[in-house]
Amino acid sequence: MGDVAxxxxxxGPAFGQALFLxxxxxxxxxxxxxxLGVAVTVLRLLPLPPLRFVLTGYVEIFxxxxxxxxxxxxxxxxxxxxVLIDYEPSVILTLALVCSAFTADYxxxxxxxIGGGQVEAALSxxxxxxxxxxxxVLPQAMRTVVQPMTSLLIALMLSTSxxxxxxxxxxxxxxxVSKIANDSAVGMAAFAVAAAMYVASGxxxxxxxxxxxxKVRILR
Numbered sequence: 001m002g003d004v005a006x007x008x009x010x011x012g013p014a015f016g017q018a019l020f021l022x023x024x025x026x027x028x029x030x031x032x033x034x035x036l037g038v039a040v041t042v043l044r045l046l047p048l049p050p051l052r053f054v055l056t057g058y059v060e061i062f063x064x065x066x067x068x069x070x071x072x073x074x075x076x077x078x079x080x081x082x083v084l085i086d087y088e089p090s091v092i093l094t095l096a097l098v099c100s101a102f103t104a105d106y107x108x109x110x111x112x113x114i115g116g117g118q119v120e121a122a123l124s125x126x127x128x129x130x131x132x133x134x135x136x137v138l139p140q141a142m143r144t145v146v147q148p149m150t151s152l153l154i155a156l157m158l159s160t161s162x163x164x165x166x167x168x169x170x171x172x173x174x175x176x177v178s179k180i181a182n183d184s185a186v187g188m189a190a191f192a193v194a195a196a197m198y199v200a201s202g203x204x205x206x207x208x209x210x211x212x213x214x215k216v217r218i219l220r
Contacts, residue, residue, distance in 0.1 A: 004189045018176040019197050025160040025172060029095030030153055036096065037103025038138065044108070045133055055104075062101035070094050071162050087166045095156055106148045110141030143216045150209025154202045173197060 008015070044055045062070070071094040074085060085093065114137055122132045161174035168175065173194045180190040 004193060006189075008193070014171070014176055015173075015193060015197070018171050018173045018194075019201070021163075021170050022157065022160050022172045022197075023201070025091060025095070025163065026153070026157040029092045029160075030099055030156055032092075033096040033099025033156075034103050034149075036100035037107065040100060040104040041107040041111070041141075042130075042133055042138070044104070045111075045137075059101045059104050062097045063105055065098075067094055067098055067159055067162055068165060070097065071165060075166055087163075087168050088170075090166065091160070091163045091168065094162060095159055098159070099152065099156055102152050103149070106145040106152070107138070107141050109148075110144040111137055113144055114140050146209060146213040146216060150206060150213075153209070154205050157201055157205065158198060 040055050040058065044052050046052070071090060074090045074094060075087065078085060118136055118140075119132055122136050123129075127135070160172050163170075163172045164175040164178060171179065177190045177194045
């Protein structure tokens with residue numbers, strides 16, 4: 001406890017900034033990742049087999065590729081193709097691409113739970129196919145995948161540690177702990193504090209997800 005108290009006295013503000021940066025990276029990658037995943041899901045519903053094939057490949061690639069390998073490709077391989085992306089956008093892009101693939105996969109599963117009779121009823125009312133997707137199918141699919149999306153958000157928050165793999169402008173939790181461990185003798189205390197912050201953030205997200213799920217879940 002003495003080491004933790006001394007650590008917080010010396011590096012308390014730094015831990016606060018690192019936690020804020022971790023949350024910032026999580027939000028900046030989750031929001032565009034979800035929006036891109038929704039777009040991929042909608043496009044996969046179109047009766048265009050070549051497009052479906054390409055988008056299915058997109059989902060499978062970014063759902064199964066290790067995030068660190070994707071980050072290394074973006075940071076070190078793309079410049080060889082004259083595509084230069086700064087370190088912070090590279091980390092956000094990596095996480096957003098992975099998030100979009102999992103979002104599209106979860107939404108596809110959610111869509112499969114919707115009865116075909118609802119689509120037929122909407123067609124009989126004269127609704128256009130795209131209107132049916134946006135007004136009938138997607139809202140219900142989103143309500144059925146709150147829990148997996150919550151787990152995805154937690155995983156994304158933990159994956160912000162990818163920033164420690166590149167010369168990132170700023171220190172998220174993992175980078176800060178690594179620096180403290182290298183510069184002082186309170187490395188174990190630093191790891192304990194960071195772990196507590198990760199756990200607290202994960203529990204907060206899980207609580208928010210459970211609360212949201214209770215409000216929007218579909219009773220069958």
